[in-house]
Amino acid sequence: MLDPLRQAEIRRFVAINKLCFIGLLETKVPEDLFESVSSTLIRGWYWISNYEFSHRGRIWVGWNPELVSYSAISISVQAVHGTLKFNSLGLSCCLSAVYREHTFARRRPLWEDLCHYSDIFQNSPWLVVGDFNAIKDPSDRIGCSTNWISYFDEFPQCLARAELVDLRYVGCRFTWSTSSGDARKMRKIDRILVNGEWNLQFSYSEANFLNPRISDHCPMTVRVLQPSYKRKPFKFFDFWTHHPKFKAIVQQAWDSPVAGVSMYQLVSKLKRVKARLRSLNREAFSDISVKVAEARDALRTAKLELQLNLASSILTQEERECRRVFVDLRSQEESFYR
Known part of the structure; x- marks a missing residue:
């Protein structure tokens, strides 16, 4: 994060993906430089970190105060838990940024932490995002040893207890890789997890695991969309013209008599043609x-x-x-x- 090129890439990533909130892991920025680096990274954004528990600032979270507000509830060496509110929508959710320790013994407090907050957040939509440095299933890795030891069970057991599941996603299956050729190793250790209440309130949401850029991990994004109940505008598709009944359908709709002034006749015939083409679309292209x-x-x-x-x-x-x-x-x- 002290590299100006990496800072520029983060700004570009935020702008391209139109992000209102971001989590950065393993920044390696000394605590005395946190204010100067964060204040110029994305101007106008607010930031918090876990320097109180990690001298290298392993977790940063930042947000655009014009769009959202974030209130930290708990900060530890492996997680930042808080509440994210969308200013214009009147909606809120619980959001946790996670960066897990590398040894099995040091990871266990995080498992207990997630289970603890699963009870607290059970009636609120909850999003848990980060590098868990663990795999949930043998299929989550390629390369190196394929042995499954008992310690690996702790992660899926934690997710079952906390009732957390992967948010539906597109993009890369494996989120971290190293080396190349026969020595190449690939793992799915970065995840975007949600609870049941999230799936109820934000069913129109999706995760995207993008190709790695300046990191050996895939950057992850989450889009939360509200369903639109407005009628979609009419669109004409060229593939309709290849249907053998296309010309006859249009001709029949257009030749049907309509009483009234010329403009009224034109509008009425256009509406009739659109209705017939929509029916053709449903009937002929239903598969x-x-x-x-x-x-x-x-x-x-x-x-x-x-x-x-x-x-x-x-x-x-x-x-x-x-x-x-x-x-x-x-x-x-x-x-x-x-």
């Missing part, structure tokens, strides 16, 4: 959701294979083609109106 699901799975598989061999131009091209197919089908799916 589009299945195709989208298949394309999404194909894209995830392509991303996973590419992670295992980042230098492969063939896999890169396959991932690009899978992405194109998915985007095309997804745009078609968006044409459905209910």
Whole structure:
């Protein structure tokens, strides 16, 4: 974090992803430089850290006071717990930033901490984000030893007790990697976890594990969207014109007589054509959701294979083609109106 290039990358990441809150882990900034570095990192933002428990400031959290406010409830060597409020929406949630210790013995206080706050936050939406430095399942790692020892069970047992689950996500399956070739190791040790109340109140939310940039860990983002009940604007899709009944449907709708002045006749006929095309979309392209699901799975598989061999131009091209197919089908799916 003392590197100006890394600071510039963080500013760029926040701007591109339009973030209102961010957590930074293992900053390696001495405590006496915290104020000077944080004040210039993203101007106008507020910051807190856990220097009281870690002399190198292993956890920083920052937020844009124009959009949200954050009140810390508890700060320790491995976690910062607090309440995040969205200024304009009147909504709030509990948010915890986690950076776990490297040894099994030192990790255990965090497991107890999460279970403790699961009781306190059980009636509030709760988001837990960070580097847990632990895997939940044998499939969470590739490379090196595949032995599963009893200590590994402590993490999934903690999640079960705290009733925390992974937020649905897109992007990279493995969040940390090192070395290359036969010595390459990959792990899913960074997670975005939520409780049941989060899934009830913020069902329109999604995590994204992005490609590593200046770190050997994947940066993670969370988007929280409120469902929109407004009718979507009409969109015309070229693939409708390939249907054998397209011209007849449009012709029939347009030729139907309408009484009134010319402008009223025009508007009425346009509405009738739109209604008939929407019906055609539902009737003739009703399997589009299945195709989208298949394309999404194909894209995830392509991303996973590419992670295992980042230098492969063939896999890169396959991932690009899978992405194109998915985007095309997804745009078609968006044409459905209910």
